Each structure stands twice: as C-alpha cells, then as structure tokens.
Amino acid sequence: MVMWSSRRKARPELPRLRPRVVPTDLTRVDFTELVPEPVAFLGQAAYIQLDFFESLSKAVATAPTLAAKEGLSAAAGVALRKHHDLIAELRRLDVEPDAVMAPFAPATDRLGESTAGADWYELLLGIHVTSGMLDDYFSRLAEGLPVELGTRVRAILHEEGAGGVLETELRAAITAEPGLADRLALWGRSIVGDTLLIARSALRASDSADRSGERVEPVFTELIAEHTRRMDALGLTA
Amino acid sequence: MVMWSSRRKARPELPRLRPRVVPTDLTRVDFTELVPEPVAFLGQAAYIQLDFFESLSKAVATAPTLAAKEGLSAAAGVALRKHHDLIAELRRLDVEPDAVMAPFAPATDRLGESTAGADWYELLLGIHVTSGMLDDYFSRLAEGLPVELGTRVRAILHEEGAGGVLETELRAAITAEPGLADRLALWGRSIVGDTLLIARSALRASDSADRSGERVEPVFTELIAEHTRRMDALGLTA
Numbered sequence: 001m002v003m004w005s006s007r008r009k010a011r012p013e014l015p016r017l018r019p020r021v022v023p024t025d026l027t028r029v030d031f032t033e034l035v036p037e038p039v040a041f042l043g044q045a046a047y048i049q050l051d052f053f054e055s056l057s058k059a060v061a062t063a064p065t066l067a068a069k070e071g072l073s074a075a076a077g078v079a080l081r082k083h084h085d086l087i088a089e090l091r092r093l094d095v096e097p098d099a100v101m102a103p104f105a106p107a108t109d110r111l112g113e114s115t116a117g118a119d120w121y122e123l124l125l126g127i128h129v130t131s132g133m134l135d136d137y138f139s140r141l142a143e144g145l146p147v148e149l150g151t152r153v154r155a156i157l158h159e160e161g162a163g164g165v166l167e168t169e170l171r172a173a174i175t176a177e178p179g180l181a182d183r184l185a186l187w188g189r190s191i192v193g194d195t196l197l198i199a200r201s202a203l204r205a206s207d208s209a210d211r212s213g214e215r216v217e218p219v220f221t222e223l224i225a226e227h228t229r230r231m232d233a234l235g236l237t238a
Numbered sequence: 239m240v241m242w243s244s245r246r247k248a249r250p251e252l253p254r255l256r257p258r259v260v261p262t263d264l265t266r267v268d269f270t271e272l273v274p275e276p277v278a279f280l281g282q283a284a285y286i287q288l289d290f291f292e293s294l295s296k297a298v299a300t301a302p303t304l305a306a307k308e309g310l311s312a313a314a315g316v317a318l319r320k321h322h323d324l325i326a327e328l329r330r331l332d333v334e335p336d337a338v339m340a341p342f343a344p345a346t347d348r349l350g351e352s353t354a355g356a357d358w359y360e361l362l363l364g365i366h367v368t369s370g371m372l373d374d375y376f377s378r379l380a381e382g383l384p385v386e387l388g389t390r391v392r393a394i395l396h397e398e399g400a401g402g403v404l405e406t407e408l409r410a411a412i413t414a415e416p417g418l419a420d421r422l423a424l425w426g427r428s429i430v431g432d433t434l435l436i437a438r439s440a441l442r443a444s445d446s447a448d449r450s451g452e453r454v455e456p457v458f459t460e461l462i463a464e465h466t467r468r469m470d471a472l473g474l475t476a
Contacts, residue, residue, distance in 0.1 A: 050298075053311065057295030060288075066336040066343070070325075073291065073318055080315050087308070098304040105304070 035144045036202070039093060043100030044108075044202055045138045045153070046086035050101075051112045053079040055127045056162060062120050071165035078161040079131075085156045089149065111198055115191050121173050121180060122187050125234075128166040129191045130198075132230050133223050135161065137199045140219060163230075170234050185236040192227060192238075196220065273382045274440070277331060281338030282346075282440055283376045283391070284324035288339075289350045291317040293365045294400060300358050309403030316399040317369075323394045327387065349436050353429050359411050359418060360425050363472075366404040367429045368436075370468050371461050373399065375437045378457055401468075408472050423474040430465060430476075434458065 056076035063069045090097040115126030135157050142153040174181045199220070224238075231238035294314035301307045328335040353364030373395050380391040412419045437458070462476075469476035 050307065050311065054295065054299045057292065057299065057314070061292045061295065066339060069288065070336065073288065073321065076295070077315065077318050077322070080311055080318075083311065084315070098308065101304060 036141050038145055038149060039090065039095055039100055041138075041141065041145065041202070042086050042090050042093075042153070043097070044104040045157070046083055046090065046097065047101040047104045047108050048134055048138070048198070049079050049083035049086060051108045052127060052131050052162070053083055055112055055116065055123065058116070059120065059123050059127065062123070064120065068165075068169055071168065072162070075162035075165050078159055082156050082159065082161070086153070089152065089156075107198060107201060111194055114194050117187060121170065121184060124166050124170055125184050125188055126191055127162055128170065128230065129188055129227065130195045131162055133192075133195050133227055134198065136226055137219075137223055138202070141202060167230075167233060174235060181234075181236055184234070185231070185238075188231055188236055188238065192224070196223070199223065274379055276383055276387060277328065277333055277338055279376075279379065279383065279440070280324050280328050280331075280391070281335070282342040283395070284321055284328065284335065285339040285342045285346050286372055286376070286436070287317050287321035287324060289346045290365060290369050290400070291321055293350055293354065293361065296354070297358065297361050297365065300361070302358065306403075306407055309406070310400070313400035313403050316397055320394050320397065320399070324391070327390065327394075345436060345439060349432055352432050355425060359408065359422060362404050362408055363422050363426055364429055365400055366408065366468065367426055367465065368433045369400055371430075371433050371465055372436065374464055375457075375461055376440070379440060405468075405471060412473060419472075419474055422472070423469070423476075426469055426474055426476065430462070434461070437461065 053076055056072055056079055060069050060072045060076055063072055087097045090100055111130060115130050117123045117126050139154050139157045142150045142157065144150070145153060170184070174184065228238040291314055294310055294317055298307050298310045298314055301310055325335040328338055349368060353368050355361045355364050377392050377395045380388045380395065382388070383391060408422070412422065466476040
C-alpha cells in the first residue's frame with residue numbers, strides 16, 4: 001500500500017521518549033518519503049472509521065446515563081461522517097468503495113473485537129487508545145498523498161471526535177471506582193500492540209527486507225508518546 | 239403530555255380501511271384538536287430517534303455485506319441527526335434534554351428490545367415497522383405544536399431515513415430465502431401492537447374516561463393502513 005518516493009537520506013538523531021511499550025516488529029520509516037497509494041489508503045482509513053463508529057454505537061447503547069449517551073452519540077456521528085467523507089473521496093477516484101474496503105475488513109474487525117473489552121469502561125478505553133493513535137497516524141500518513149487530496153483527507157481526519165467525551169467519562173469513572181485505574185492501565189497497555197500492527201499494515205512497503213530489525217521510527221515513537229500522554233491525562237500508567 | 243384545545247366537534251364519517259390488526263385500547267382522537275405539550279413531545283420524539291439510531295447501529299454492526307453496512311450507516315446517521323436536532327429544540331426552550339427524555343426511556347427501550355428480533359432480518363423489519371409508524375405519527379402530532387416549532391419539527395422528522403435501505407435489504411432477502419416471508423409476516427404483525435402503545439402514550443390526554451371503548455380514530459387507522467402498505471411493498475401480509 002505504501003511506496004518509497006526516494007531513497008532514504010541520512011538524518012540527524014532526534015531526541016525521543018523511550019517508549020515503555022516497545023513495538024518489536026516495526027520498520028524504520030520516514031513519513032515524508034512515503035507515498036501512500038491513495039485508493040488503498042482511503043479504503044483502509046474509511047473502514048477504520050466505520051469500525052470506530054460501530055464501537056462508539058455499542059458504547060452509546062450500553063451507556064449507563066443519558067448524559068454519556070449524548071456525548072458518545074455525537075462522537076459516533078463524527079466517526080460516521082469521517083467514514084462517509086472518506087468514501088466520497090473514493091467515489092471521486094471512480095472506484096467502488098466496498099471493493100476497496102473489503103480487504104481491510106478482517107484485520108480491522110479483529111482490532112475492534114480485541115479492543116472491545118470486558119465492560120463499558122474497557123470498551124471506552126479501547127476506543128480512546130485505538131482512535132487516538134490511528135487518527136493521528138493516518139493524518140501523518142496523508143502528508144504523502146497528492147497535495148489536494150492530502151489536504152482534504154487531513155481536514156476530514158482532524159475533526160475533533162471521541163477524545164473529549166471518552167476522557168471525561170473515563171476520568172469520572174476512575175475517580176469514582178477504586179481499583180479501576182489499575183485494571184484500565186493494564187488494559188490500555190494490552191491494546192497498543194494490536195493497534196500498532198494495524199498502523200504497520202498501512203506501510204506494506206515494496207522492499208521491507210533491509211528495514212527489518214532496525215530501530216523504531218520516530219513517527220511510531222511519537223504515536224506512543226501521544227498514547228502515553230492520553231493515558232497520563234487519565235491518571236493511568238502507560 | 240397532550241391537552242385538548244377545544245371540545246370535539248361532530249365530524250362526518252370518513253371512509254377508511256378496515257385494519258387487519260385491530261388496536262383494542264386506543265381512544266378516539268382528532269389530531270387537529272390536540273395541542274401536544276412541546277417539552278414532553280420533543281423529549282419523547284428525541285429519545286425515540288436515539289432508540290432508532292441504536293437499533294440501526296446494531297444492524298450496521300451485524301450486517302452481512304459492506305453494501306448493507308453503507309446504506310444502514312447512512313440511515314443511522316439520519317436518525318442521529320433527527321435526535322440531535324430535536325434535542326437542539328429542547329435547548330432553545332431552555333430545558334435540559336436529559337431530564338426531559340428520561341421518563342420516556344424505559345418504555346422506549348422496551349420497544350427497542352421487543353422489536354430487535356431473533357436475527358438480522360427481524361431486526362431490520364422491527365426498525366422498518368416502528369420507525370415507519372412513529373415518524374409518521376409524530377409528524378402528524380407536530381401539527382398541534384406552536385406553528386414555527388411545529389414546522390421545524392416536521393422538517394426534522396420528514397428527512398428520508400431508513401425506509402429505503404430497509405425495504406431494499408428485506409426484499410432481497412425475502413426473494414432469496416424461501417420461508418422467510420412467512421416468518422417475517424408473523425413478526426411484523428407482532429410488532430404493531432407494541433408500537434401503537436408508544437403512540438398512545440404520547441396522547442395522555444387529561445380527560446380520557448369518556449373516550450375509552452370508542453372506535454379507532456382515523457389517524458390510527460391511517461397509521462395501520464400505511465403499515466399495511468409497507469408490508470405489501472415487501473410482499474408480506476400485514
């Protein structure tokens with residue numbers, strides 16, 4: 001799905017956070033050198049938003065209060081709009097969205113299932129972690145798309161979605177229920193690996209042999225640093 | 239929730255379809271004489287749309303094809319928009335939507351559960367029957383609201399929602415699967431009574447004593463006639 005636009009250049013070492021969760025199988029990638037194949041990119045991004053919509057809808061249906069339903073249903077609406085807007089971009093390219101999304105369905109559905117958790121709070125944190133990381137990631141990846149398409153895609157993905165309401169609900173629950181923080185911290189950690197695998201699948205570069213085993217790329221490090229910040233905001237150890 | 243604006247006048251007998259499903263406990267009501275209490279009306283209508291959204295989201299999540307997911311997710315988006323637009327009308331009236339909707343939650347949730355069915359096709363027909371009848375009904379009831387509010391509410395409720403996609407999916411399934419028509423015809427019939435009870439709950443008139451046992455009001459007859467047409471369009475006996 002992703003091709004190299006040029007040879008990698010030597011780059012100075014960047015300061016970085018040491019990730020507490022170490023992805024073991026990620027290749028070194030400079031995003032500015034990546035040119036995502038637009039159709040596959042849009043298909044995967046669109047299907048992922050559909051998955052967020054389904055998870056958020058489940059969170060709405062099982063929400064304990066009407067106030068929570070309100071905030072979550074608005075967030076579900078945003079994910080749905082992103083999905084439909086990305087599909088509209090596929091139609092502009094004269095391709096049939098279903099056919100393009102289909103190959104991404106199994107892995108994305110598995111992510112949705114594996115991050116649904118054992119109760120409402122785990123479901124919320126699952127959405128918070130996966131949508132937080134993947135919205136960031138696909139926005140970054142969109143930098144390599146043709147300029148106009150990339151600009152539109154970034155505008156679509158940048159709309160504030162579920163983060164605010166998820167943080168509010170989770171913080172309230174963590175404050176109210178002793179012991180929940182520890183359980184959710186563990187749960188959050190267990191989700192990161194699956195999410196990074198999805199991110200990595202968007203980087204199926206043509207020549208991956210010489211990059212295996214190299215150290216983690218800054219963009220992944222940043223994704224994890226952002227994840228750590230999201231967890232910190234909840235008072236959870238990432 | 240509904241008050242009489244004037245005494246009922248004698249009206250000429252209207253031609254009507256004999257309903258095949260006979261509601262036994264509905265009072266005689268002339269809609270043009272009804273003045274719904276705006277806050278309660280909006281609260282119930284808004285919560286019902288939230289329920290349709292949840293049912294449609296469940297249908298999206300369990301859809302067998304991506305094409306079905308597409309159509310249903312768009313319909314879920316419409317129900318969600320109606321919900322949020324009705325809530326916005328409550329906020330214009332300076333009331334807290336959650337407090338207004340809460341009393342309607344139990345009965346509406348029960349309707350959603352009792353019409354969810356045993357599989358995806360029963361879920362779809364459950365939404366088709368309940369949203370078909372209740373969107374019509376609340377639009378009619380909105381005629382008695384203050385003129386400007388009523389006009390906005392009718393515009394909100396008139397947006398084409400799930401009907402088209404539900405009919406398409408159900409017709410395809412009924413054609414493809416022998417025996418499904420009989421099962422769905424039975425199922426559709428069993429839903430009508432529960433749906434009419436919700437409609438009736440919106441008519442909690444102040445003086446109901448003298449109307450019990452009177453014959454079914456034309457507007458309910460029309461609701462059932464529309465229901466019969468929807469079932470006919472699917473090749474199902476209502």
